[in-house]
Amino acid sequence: MSDDTLLDRALIRLEEAASHLNIDQDVIEKLKYPRETTKTRLLIRMDDGSRKSFLAWRCRYDDTRGPTKGGIRFHPDSTIEEVETLAFWMTFKCAVMNLPFGGGKGAVRVDPRQLSKSELERLSRAYVQAFARTVGPDRDIPAPDVYTNAMVMGWMADEYSQIVGDVSPAVITGKPIALGGSLGRNDATARGGFYLVRHLARELGLARDHTVAIQGFGNAGQFYARLSAADNNTIVAVSDSSGAIHRPAGLDVARLIAGKEAGRAVPDMAAEQGAHVIPADELLAVEADLLVPAALEDMIDKTNAGSIKAKVILELANGPLTPDADTILNANGVTVLPDILANAGGVTVSYFEWVQNRQGFYWDLEEIHARLLKIVECEGRAIWDVACERGVSVRSAAYIHALGRLATAIEAHGTQSFFSS
Numbered sequence: 001m002s003d004d005t006l007l008d009r010a011l012i013r014l015e016e017a018a019s020h021l022n023i024d025q026d027v028i029e030k031l032k033y034p035r036e037t038t039k040t041r042l043l044i045r046m047d048d049g050s051r052k053s054f055l056a057w058r059c060r061y062d063d064t065r066g067p068t069k070g071g072i073r074f075h076p077d078s079t080i081e082e083v084e085t086l087a088f089w090m091t092f093k094c095a096v097m098n099l100p101f102g103g104g105k106g107a108v109r110v111d112p113r114q115l116s117k118s119e120l121e122r123l124s125r126a127y128v129q130a131f132a133r134t135v136g137p138d139r140d141i142p143a144p145d146v147y148t149n150a151m152v153m154g155w156m157a158d159e160y161s162q163i164v165g166d167v168s169p170a171v172i173t174g175k176p177i178a179l180g181g182s183l184g185r186n187d188a189t190a191r192g193g194f195y196l197v198r199h200l201a202r203e204l205g206l207a208r209d210h211t212v213a214i215q216g217f218g219n220a221g222q223f224y225a226r227l228s229a230a231d232n233n234t235i236v237a238v239s240d241s242s243g244a245i246h247r248p249a250g251l252d253v254a255r256l257i258a259g260k261e262a263g264r265a266v267p268d269m270a271a272e273q274g275a276h277v278i279p280a281d282e283l284l285a286v287e288a289d290l291l292v293p294a295a296l297e298d299m300i301d302k303t304n305a306g307s308i309k310a311k312v313i314l315e316l317a318n319g320p321l322t323p324d325a326d327t328i329l330n331a332n333g334v335t336v337l338p339d340i341l342a343n344a345g346g347v348t349v350s351y352f353e354w355v356q357n358r359q360g361f362y363w364d365l366e367e368i369h370a371r372l373l374k375i376v377e378c379e380g381r382a383i384w385d386v387a388c389e390r391g392v393s394v395r396s397a398a399y400i401h402a403l404g405r406l407a408t409a410i411e412a413h414g415t416q417s418f419f420s421s
């Protein structure tokens with residue numbers, strides 16, 4: 001791997017998209033740097049009475065198109081650079097889907113699996129206390145990400161409401177339904193990807209009963225497996241951080257999910273599934289029509305990209321492919337449906353949640369699914385057409401599509417809004 005940082009590598013996509021558009025250099029200069037990133041330490045009382053401090057960040061990358069929007073990750077390897085890169089991707093993801101949001105992201109460097117529930121609650125509340133002036137329904141709206149969930153969002157929304165003295169559910173999305181969460185948010189990321197694959201299946205050369213391998217079996221991976229299997233496809237391999245299993249005739253998805261919910265690791269369920277345990281990286285090389293990375297960043301790089309047999313990759317994870325891997329896969333004729341389109345169902349239903357909170361009127365599941373389907377099909381088709389017309393990858397097309405919208409908004413503000421003379 002080169003010395004380039006994750007953000008440097010993300011910015012390559014920006015430069016590449018800009019080369020296809022006639023865009024003012026000021027626009028590119030503005031989008032190369034985050035608007036603001038705040039770093040702090042959260043000091044928490046542990047159950048045994050001791051105190052521990054945890055590094056935490058919140059980045060508001062760009063708010064040209066609206067309040068910044070993006071999840072909060074609790075992970076032991078989180079860094080400021082990762083937070084800023086994820087916030088950059090959110091900026092483009094919201095523009096891809098034409099949502100009236102900019103991009104943001106937050107993280108705490110912590111292994112939440114080492115905390116008790118009450119320690120986790122204190123940490124979540126401390127995060128909101130620290131960033132109470134950064135977040136807000138018209139300023140910056142967090143959501144769940146890796147190792148955070150609806151329960152964490154509920155605590156955070158409650159803490160914010162206590163600080164400002166109003167019930168303010170629109171400050172955060174991905175909340176429990178009882179606190180103003182939206183129906184359909186839990187499977188929205190996977191559902192958006194599933195609608196996209198189904199809509200473009202003919203163009204992608206995927207049969208109605210294709211085979212699927214899924215890397216990462218958390219929220220995004222499990223819901224994708226469930227939706228895809230229910231649509232007559234065969235899930236042949238899945239993995240989690242403990243390892244991978246493979247069964248060419250197909251895995252029993254409902255049983256796997258029940259096992260995960262009971263706290264079991266994927267490889268421990270091989271025998272009851274009639275599956276083989278395989279090394280984690282070998283999941284990439286199994287015979288499958290569709291590969292779905294749904295774990296973390298940079299999982300597919302130049303060392304393993306060449307082994308991929310799937311003809312289509314759906315990036316449910318953010319940034320699972322390095323640019324080197326992208327180049328290899330393009331050369332091998334693999335179509336990559338990029339993260340900023342493939343996993344944007346999550347932020348789209350988060351947007352629906354924000355809208356419902358603000359209007360105080362809640363939609364049924366049917367309406368949520370119909371609205372999501374419409375946006376995914378509309379933006380997915382537009383991006384596919386850009387890729388075909390310009391002869392570029394779907395990733396480049398998605399960046400071109402989003403950058404056009406961002407540039408229009410930046411120019412409409414007037415560049416003097418951003419640069420002092």
Ligand code: NAD
Nearest residue numbers: 147189216217218219220240241294295316317318343346
């Ligand atoms: P999650 O924590 O629920 O699941 C992550 C899964 O990845 C877990 O099963 C974990 O065991 C697995 N994993 C970790 N390291 C692995 C490895 N080396 N090999 C195989 N599996 C590994 O997280 P999630 O919410 O499903 O998010 C997964 C990805 O999707 C992340 O990149 C996240 O940013 C992205 N994403 C999630 C959402 C959402 O709404 N949940 C929205 C957009 C993007």
